[in-house]
Amino acid sequence: MKKIVIAVDGFSSCGKSTMAKDLAREVGYIYIDSGAMYRAVTLYSIENGIFDGDVIDVGKLRNEIKNIHISFRLNPETGRPDTYLNDVNVESKIRTMEVSSKVSPISALDFVREAMVAQQQAMGKEKGIVMDGRDIGTTVFPDAELKIFVTATPEIRAQRRYDELKAKGQDASFDEILENVKQRDYIDQNREVSPLRKAEDAILLDNTNLTIEQQKEWLFENFNKVVK
Ligand SMILES: Nc1ncnc2c1ncn2[C@@H]1O[C@H](COP(=O)(O)OP(=O)(O)OP(=O)(O)O)[C@@H](O)[C@H]1O
Numbered sequence: 001m002k003k004i005v006i007a008v009d010g011f012s013s014c015g016k017s018t019m020a021k022d023l024a025r026e027v028g029y030i031y032i033d034s035g036a037m038y039r040a041v042t043l044y045s046i047e048n049g050i051f052d053g054d055v056i057d058v059g060k061l062r063n064e065i066k067n068i069h070i071s072f073r074l075n076p077e078t079g080r081p082d083t084y085l086n087d088v089n090v091e092s093k094i095r096t097m098e099v100s101s102k103v104s105p106i107s108a109l110d111f112v113r114e115a116m117v118a119q120q121q122a123m124g125k126e127k128g129i130v131m132d133g134r135d136i137g138t139t140v141f142p143d144a145e146l147k148i149f150v151t152a153t154p155e156i157r158a159q160r161r162y163d164e165l166k167a168k169g170q171d172a173s174f175d176e177i178l179e180n181v182k183q184r185d186y187i188d189q190n191r192e193v194s195p196l197r198k199a200e201d202a203i204l205l206d207n208t209n210l211t212i213e214q215q216k217e218w219l220f221e222n223f224n225k226v227v228k
């Protein structure tokens, strides 16, 4: 069977990575969460004095971007890839509300995007990859054989994230999550470099009223149409 590149883009917390991971596991492809890479750069910035409150020291980050190495390694317990920042596992640290609230301004910086896109393109050279994010079908892999653009209402997305955090026993405020989802969507859609857009040849999926199982089947059917 031929190997392809699958780009899954869309709004924050709508289920992109859930779908992408399931498909990758089922068909034996590599899965890459490109959002985790921007989150890791944000965590580095928080931990290395690049933020003063919400203000970013752009010059310092520009000088240090070459020192930021991000990789993914399979976690044998979860069967899923964990994110490593300079060889340290940061998978849970990058999922905090602090990182979520600072990631979109970091990801709007042109030199940050250049560095991440170069790494993402290198990861997809051999094909057989499912990557999710915001600009995968438009910028990273404009020639991807299958492009999906996922959306759902902000309220349902915030509810899903809230339920997830609660299930993990973490403190969470629905209103704070909803505000963060809306704010990131706004910054992601309105930044100058590679804004969040549906690629013209992407298939739109509104999963507001779909279960995880239903969206998984939908994606699998679309994958089969392309590879067979
Ligand atoms: N169709 C669905 N119905 C209910 N819950 C869902 C559905 N799809 C995903 N979820 C849940 O919603 C939450 C967010 O999903 P996921 O992390 O896949 O979103 P994402 O789009 O990758 O988010 P992010 O933009 O932060 O990377 C998770 O808890 C996931 O289990």
Ligand SMILES: Nc1ccn([C@@H]2O[C@H](COP(=O)(O)O)[C@@H](O)[C@H]2O)c(=O)n1
Residues within 6 Å of the ligand: 012, 013, 034, 035, 036, 038, 039, 103, 104, 105, 107, 108, 132, 133, 134, 135, 136, 184, 185, 188
């Ligand atoms: N290709 C991408 C992926 C993500 N971003 C930015 O990172 C933020 C976090 O991503 P999640 O997928 O974990 O929600 C997101 O809000 C974007 O600002 C990006 O710019 N490009």
